[in-house]
Amino acid sequence: MCGIFGYIGRRPEAVKLVVDGLKLLDYRGYDSAGYVALSEGKFISVKKVGKVAELEASLSDLLTPSNIAIAHTRWATHGKPTEINAHPHFDDQSSLTVVHNGIIENHDAIREMLQKKGIIFSSETDSEVIPQLIGYYYKGDLLKAVQKAVGKLKGAFAIVLMHKNHPDELICVARECPLAIGIGKEEMFIASDAHAFLTHTKKVIYLHSSEIAVIKRETIEAFDGNAVPITKESEDLDIDVEKISKGHFPHYMLKEIYEQPQSVSNALLSRYSDEYGTAILDELGMTDEELYKIQRIIILGCGTSFHAGLLGGYMLEERARIPVQVEISSEFRYKNPIIQENTLAIAISQSGETADTIAAMRELREKGAKIIGICNVQGSTLAREANASLFLRAGPEIGVASTKAFTSQLILLALITLRFARMRTMSQKEGKDFINALTCLPTQIRSILDHADLIEKIANKYASYENFFFLGRRFMYPTAMEGALKLKEIAYVNANAYPAGEMKHGPIALVDDKCIIVAFCSDSVTYPKILNDLMELKARNGKIIAIAPEGSRELFSIADDIIIIPRTIDELTPLLAALPAQHFAYCVAKKRGTEIDKPRNLAKSVTVG
Ligand code: G6P
Numbered sequence: 001m002c003g004i005f006g007y008i009g010r011r012p013e014a015v016k017l018v019v020d021g022l023k024l025l026d027y028r029g030y031d032s033a034g035y036v037a038l039s040e041g042k043f044i045s046v047k048k049v050g051k052v053a054e055l056e057a058s059l060s061d062l063l064t065p066s067n068i069a070i071a072h073t074r075w076a077t078h079g080k081p082t083e084i085n086a087h088p089h090f091d092d093q094s095s096l097t098v099v100h101n102g103i104i105e106n107h108d109a110i111r112e113m114l115q116k117k118g119i120i121f122s123s124e125t126d127s128e129v130i131p132q133l134i135g136y137y138y139k140g141d142l143l144k145a146v147q148k149a150v151g152k153l154k155g156a157f158a159i160v161l162m163h164k165n166h167p168d169e170l171i172c173v174a175r176e177c178p179l180a181i182g183i184g185k186e187e188m189f190i191a192s193d194a195h196a197f198l199t200h201t202k203k204v205i206y207l208h209s210s211e212i213a214v215i216k217r218e219t220i221e222a223f224d225g226n227a228v229p230i231t232k233e234s235e236d237l238d239i240d241v242e243k244i245s246k247g248h249f250p251h252y253m254l255k256e257i258y259e260q261p262q263s264v265s266n267a268l269l270s271r272y273s274d275e276y277g278t279a280i281l282d283e284l285g286m287t288d289e290e291l292y293k294i295q296r297i298i299i300l301g302c303g304t305s306f307h308a309g310l311l312g313g314y315m316l317e318e319r320a321r322i323p324v325q326v327e328i329s330s331e332f333r334y335k336n337p338i339i340q341e342n343t344l345a346i347a348i349s350q351s352g353e354t355a356d357t358i359a360a361m362r363e364l365r366e367k368g369a370k371i372i373g374i375c376n377v378q379g380s381t382l383a384r385e386a387n388a389s390l391f392l393r394a395g396p397e398i399g400v401a402s403t404k405a406f407t408s409q410l411i412l413l414a415l416i417t418l419r420f421a422r423m424r425t426m427s428q429k430e431g432k433d434f435i436n437a438l439t440c441l442p443t444q445i446r447s448i449l450d451h452a453d454l455i456e457k458i459a460n461k462y463a464s465y466e467n468f469f470f471l472g473r474r475f476m477y478p479t480a481m482e483g484a485l486k487l488k489e490i491a492y493v494n495a496n497a498y499p500a501g502e503m504k505h506g507p508i509a510l511v512d513d514k515c516i517i518v519a520f521c522s523d524s525v526t527y528p529k530i531l532n533d534l535m536e537l538k539a540r541n542g543k544i545i546a547i548a549p550e551g552s553r554e555l556f557s558i559a560d561d562i563i564i565i566p567r568t569i570d571e572l573t574p575l576l577a578a579l580p581a582q583h584f585a586y587c588v589a590k591k592r593g594t595e596i597d598k599p600r601n602l603a604k605s606v607t608v609g
Contacts, residue, residue: 002101003028009187014069029075032086037069047086072099079124091135102157174207253399267411277431301348310478312413320420350405352380459587473526483581
């Protein structure tokens, strides 16, 4: 949600460096983009409505030479996506400039106070109060002015700023929004996601908890939220550069769909013991005794991560017989939840930065729950604040619609289930069978992808329809929710997910020959039931696409089209069924010509609550 990139260093091509860096961040928001560079004491700034590509197209070959610049790609919160509202923003003297990610909650009060002092605002954004307030406090000592202003700001934010009178430094602040600083040779990079500067350096430090850093080309001076100097240790990033390119794929989403045999293997690697038929989750940092004491589990997430959480809930209750409550973070945080002793919370977030999930996690922590994070980004807020984290090891996920992160989240939830179940209800033999099913998944995923042509053919047949129902029962219901979300996100098609048994309580009124039903039929317990549900919909002329396991002969006389997937245990069939759902949505979107990797109105990482 908004991407920031900054550069200070020995190279004179700061503008190109920040715009190139921004290109790797535009999945965070793409309503407008802009940069500002300081050259011979003057700010040179360009802003464009739309994606970073628009900004890039406006750059001439003769770029202003500069060795200090900041850039921003915006996901609009306050104020329309116009050039005036695009970042960077300036104080009314045009002496300092700021890029901002997050929301300033008390912007109205600050704006009013500054306007009374005669300060003139140019945009409708909350962000503009930041340079204006710092400018108002500035009396020659920039750091002091920033510290004073930050003390007045309420909300979550990451900020990078530059001042004409201080041409050899950038000042950064991070409160509840991510900011990584890459340390190069006589140069520093600043980005919302560290992978954006990976081609330049792998040495990184992360700012958080209202920390402020003064960054010069060779030094970083850091302070905590109380202005006390602190030492920040750098770490080495463990990401391959090639993992952030599209390779030969036309879209990141397709590449990420095809990476799943590998990402699922990575998630499993060294996390189970064949011999004992159990999961090895040393990263949890919990003893067997501590795990055994857990009486209740709360799972939190948003979007796709919430759907993975729902499936985790089904798995854990079914196999480990522990009561599980699965909640959408944005609702849970306002529910004043009741937390009993021996409650474990599992917070799921691909990015590790989703504001609602972080807030819900903090609420739980304050109430005494122990938190396990399931996330993909090391150094993220979730990873830092949880008691322990299990990393997906899926590599960067760039496509806004989550694919490989979902299947890796399911693997980790299955491993947690196995660990808990083996301590309670599951025999060693059952544990070994569970592991066997897990280890077959990469090959099974490959076999689904080998039949991607058929999925594309079916998607093309139905791509022009406007109304879809995604149905499932038991393990297939959250899977249907995830399938419907994919179609909504990237193809902009109205897709409603329902438990199939619920259709007759109202939604069936919408079914006619223009209605497409995508039925997830891989749950063995409810298979006969969903056949009945589908018969009722067929009788109302609904067109049925069934996603079903090998040998589902009964469906041949019911469904208009069938996508066959390999058989596995019920707990893992959502993972296999997700593959055709992802690819179906991808192909429908391709046929409809929508923006696949950066769908309208969305952002990959939602750092505002
Ligand atoms: C955004 C993304 C979704 C994602 C959700 C949660 O809405 O567009 O794809 O599922 O955030 O993100 P997280 O990083 O917490 O998993």
